[in-house]
Amino acid sequence: MPLQGQALVSGTVEIPPRSGAAFVLETGQTLIVTDPGGQQVADLLAYAKDDVREVVSNGRTFDYEETIALTTGNTLWSNRSNRMLTIVEDSVGRHDFLLTPCSEATFKHFYPTKPVHRGCFGNLAAALEPFGVEPDAIPTAFNVFMNVPVDGASGRLRVDPPTSKPGDHLALRAEMDLVIGLTACSAYDSNGGSFGPIEYRIEG
Numbered sequence: 001m002p003l004q005g006q007a008l009v010s011g012t013v014e015i016p017p018r019s020g021a022a023f024v025l026e027t028g029q030t031l032i033v034t035d036p037g038g039q040q041v042a043d044l045l046a047y048a049k050d051d052v053r054e055v056v057s058n059g060r061t062f063d064y065e066e067t068i069a070l071t072t073g074n075t076l077w078s079n080r081s082n083r084m085l086t087i088v089e090d091s092v093g094r095h096d097f098l099l100t101p102c103s104e105a106t107f108k109h110f111y112p113t114k115p116v117h118r119g120c121f122g123n124l125a126a127a128l129e130p131f132g133v134e135p136d137a138i139p140t141a142f143n144v145f146m147n148v149p150v151d152g153a154s155g156r157l158r159v160d161p162p163t164s165k166p167g168d169h170l171a172l173r174a175e176m177d178l179v180i181g182l183t184a185c186s187a188y189d190s191n192g193g194s195f196g197p198i199e200y201r202i203e204g
Contacts, residue, residue: 015042017195020123020183022131024049025174029204030088033144033182034169037196039162041185043101043120043141045128046076046084049177052133054078056085058097058140068150070095075175076142084178089171092164096146098157101138102187111188120183131179141181144170146190161192173204
């Protein structure tokens with residue numbers, strides 16, 4: 001029986017609002033992440049299938065790609081300096097790799113009047129547990145469609161609503177056998193105050 005969120009190569013899987021999934025992506029396969037309703041972020045993590053201590057790294061990626069504005073043609077690198085995912089299509093061109101997955105602590109800090117939610121961190125931890133990934137092994141995620149402008153003078157960050165429109169997508173080719181964690185983000189500001197699903201499919 002497939003694990004939670006496991007996709008058939010020919011199928012499209014919906015991740016319901018404020019939830020997550022984990023699945024295997026093999027070398028050469030392409031993962032297509034779609035925002036069906038618009039203005040919805042998806043937190044994405046990648047681990048080496050053969051050793052989940054190897055994980056996607058924002059620091060290595062920024063270093064080797066020499067940009068924080070990652071889009072078509074850029075690669076996401078691991079903490080061991082190996083290529084993990086290459087962006088092959090990007091209909092939005094605005095993503096974030098600076099901010100950590102939202103968590104219960106995030107909600108207590110930024111949304112003290114809102115109900116506490118386990119957030120993307122909790123959803124990723126639950127989805128990745130069957131693959132041997134512990135919560136402390138969850139790093140900064142590649143936040144697909146997230147809109148985080150950086151002020152050039154002060155360096156201050158701002159979280160604005162995503163610019164993604166219904167049907168926008170990001171396609172990433174696996175450069176090694178991977179375990180992928182993927183969410184429909186749960187944070188209010190990240191998604192313009194509302195929550196929608198995320199869809200994904202695997203090709204190749």
